[in-house]
Amino acid sequence: MLVPIWRSVLCSLWICALILEFGHCQGDAEEPKTTSGKKPKAPKAKLGKETKKGPRAVVAKAKVKATAPAQTLLTQVLKKGRFQRVGDTLTVRAGDALELRCKGTPVQWSVPPYLEEDNEGRLRTVQHQRYGMLSLVNSTGADTGEYTCYPMYCEETDCRKEYDKAVKVFVFFADPQELFVPSSNYYEVIQLRTNWPTRLPCQVTSPGAAVSLHREFPPSEVPVDGAEITFSTRGGFTIHRPRPQHAGSLYCVASLGNLRQASTKYMLIYVNYPMAVPAPAIEASSSSLTAGDNLRVSCTVVGETEVAIDFTWEYPGQQIGRPLYTQEIRTPVAGGPGARQKIQSVLLVDEVREVDHGTYTCTAENLQGAKSTSTTVQVAAKAKLKKKPQ
Numbered sequence: 001m002l003v004p005i006w007r008s009v010l011c012s013l014w015i016c017a018l019i020l021e022f023g024h025c026q027g028d029a030e031e032p033k034t035t036s037g038k039k040p041k042a043p044k045a046k047l048g049k050e051t052k053k054g055p056r057a058v059v060a061k062a063k064v065k066a067t068a069p070a071q072t073l074l075t076q077v078l079k080k081g082r083f084q085r086v087g088d089t090l091t092v093r094a095g096d097a098l099e100l101r102c103k104g105t106p107v108q109w110s111v112p113p114y115l116e117e118d119n120e121g122r123l124r125t126v127q128h129q130r131y132g133m134l135s136l137v138n139s140t141g142a143d144t145g146e147y148t149c150y151p152m153y154c155e156e157t158d159c160r161k162e163y164d165k166a167v168k169v170f171v172f173f174a175d176p177q178e179l180f181v182p183s184s185n186y187y188e189v190i191q192l193r194t195n196w197p198t199r200l201p202c203q204v205t206s207p208g209a210a211v212s213l214h215r216e217f218p219p220s221e222v223p224v225d226g227a228e229i230t231f232s233t234r235g236g237f238t239i240h241r242p243r244p245q246h247a248g249s250l251y252c253v254a255s256l257g258n259l260r261q262a263s264t265k266y267m268l269i270y271v272n273y274p275m276a277v278p279a280p281a282i283e284a285s286s287s288s289l290t291a292g293d294n295l296r297v298s299c300t301v302v303g304e305t306e307v308a309i310d311f312t313w314e315y316p317g318q319q320i321g322r323p324l325y326t327q328e329i330r331t332p333v334a335g336g337p338g339a340r341q342k343i344q345s346v347l348l349v350d351e352v353r354e355v356d357h358g359t360y361t362c363t364a365e366n367l368q369g370a371k372s373t374s375t376t377v378q379v380a381a382k383a384k385l386k387k388k389p390q
């Protein structure tokens with residue numbers, strides 16, 4: 001048995017000699033010292049201990065991803081032990097119960113206006129340890145609308161809603177007999193404002209209903225082009241840029257299967273709504289007068305045509321009951337985008353007296369708001385004529 005062993009040793013030496021120019025022999029590499037029959041022990045890393053000789057030992061740890069703050073989660077309770085995360089919309093059959101859970105402590109709920117006035121006890125909200133619960137029984141088509149859960153940020157007893165973390169769902173309570181959310185009003189008056197989107201809230205109870213818009217007089221269907229007028233199952237029709245031709249009596253018609261129903265009628269009244277608060281400019285015919293002179297104080301506003309502007313005056317003569325005399329002048333303004341006009345309110349004071357000395361203030365007001373401007377007028381006493389000596 002000695003010959004094969006020596007042969008193995010000689011072969012190893014010969015192989016090492018051949019590869020000296022390429023590197024060292026693996027057999028000559030340093031190995032950790034071992035005791036007979038024992039495996040070498042791996043060095044132990046020192047965890048969290050700091051020595052006087054050097055800095056704290058660095059230990060490689062598994063990387064842990066930073067977790068984002070827990071998001072508010074809204075789920076629907078289907079049965080005991082079964083939950084379903086809700087999306088933007090949810091459809092429930094009218095008559096069925098609705099139960100929603102919102103993760104957070106505490107939370108606050110917002111429900112459609114009809115339910116906020118509910119005094120029948122059908123709606124209930126409960127705050128549990130880790131979530132808030134909303135339950136609604138004996139549901140009807142009138143309960144259709146948006147349900148929102150707001151997480152509350154609290155400092156001791158002071159709590160406020162975290163609007164940026166709110167979660168909401170629009171719930172349709174499909175009623176086979178009522179395609180529109182019922183209303184107690186036969187007519188609803190809606191104001192059409194210039195360049196102000198106007199919504200006709202003919203809200204359906206089922207997202208599958210086909211809805212069209214109609215004019216009562218003369219009877220006709222209003223075209224919905226998706227640009228000037230759009231429709232949403234969660235909000236009804238929207239007129240994005242109201243014009244005088246949109247005014248009148250309108251209503252919606254919904255169709256689902258063999259059922260066809262009309263909504264509440266909407267009386268649309270067009271108002272040429274101003275773009276901004278008026279900016280009046282005031283000017284007096286003279287800032288310094290002598291008793292007996294006549295005074296004219298003009299207040300000028302430039303704005304859109306057919307926009308009503310009301311002027312009011314405050315003047316020193318009010319203190320003694322001097323009556324107010326004004327005249328209004330309207331003139332078109334040429335140039336610039338859109339039709340514009342100049343409106344002037346002129347305050348007339350004949351034969352001023354010392355009591356007319358003081359501040360004159362003009363206030364111009366439209367549907368957007370009011371703004372005032374003032375000027376000061378001085379009135380000097382009339383010089384007395386000296387008597388000629390006799």
